[in-house]
Amino acid sequence: MKYRQLTKEQFESLHEEFAQFLASQSIDVKEWKQIKEEKPHVAEEEMNVFSDVVWDDVLTKVNYLEHFSSKTINLFKCDKEKVHRIVINIYTNTDLLTKEGYEWLLKNPQDKAVEYLKGAKKYDLERNVELFDLIEKGSNISKGQLFEYFQKILS
Missing domain, CATH: 1.10.10 (Arc Repressor Mutant, subunit A)
Known part of the structure; x- marks a missing residue:
């Protein structure tokens, strides 16, 4: 299987x-x-x-995946050959799992308490197998608005 x-x-x-x-x-x-x-x-x-x-x-x-925790968001854009990733870390008492915390991030993306990491890599395994693994680890399929929003901020 x-x-x-x-x-x-x-x-x-x-x-x-x-x-x-x-x-x-x-x-x-x-x-x-x-x-x-x-x-x-x-x-x-x-x-x-x-x-x-x-x-x-x-x-x-699937073209996009997202994974949220209280202090980190992992955003993935899943192309055919490689996966692009934006990691957002926050260093405040804000909880990204709450509506208030999420809204704070969207209103303050350039705050000094926000750190961005960006990268891309080719799939080590078959694309769908790697995406399945990300889903099994808690990622959710998304439409990619958040990835594209932060991609523009980081460009």
Whole structure:
């Protein structure tokens, strides 16, 4: 398995797509129930394959990721060949996880208590595998407004 199996909730929200996936393999509802009961390892493998297909589809479309902590924001722009990163550290009592802290940063991006680090690197592994790892470590998919905002400030 390339990624991880989708959660029960994710499978439930994708039940129609999973049914289509099974149908593409000539597995109908009756046969699926039989497989689950008599060959749970085969059912597990089908779920794993479907999970990988879904994750690959989602990750291929990802262009930006964000990871927030109370004092640091990591912003990622994910190109095909490399990932660009902006790290924002704050050295105040401000908590970036609060609305007030986040708004403070947006209003005071040039404050002396704000430090920026910027870089880029080629992917060590397959692009989607690295993005999946960032998501598993707490990053969220974003539209990239924050990355682009700070990119302009740093240019």
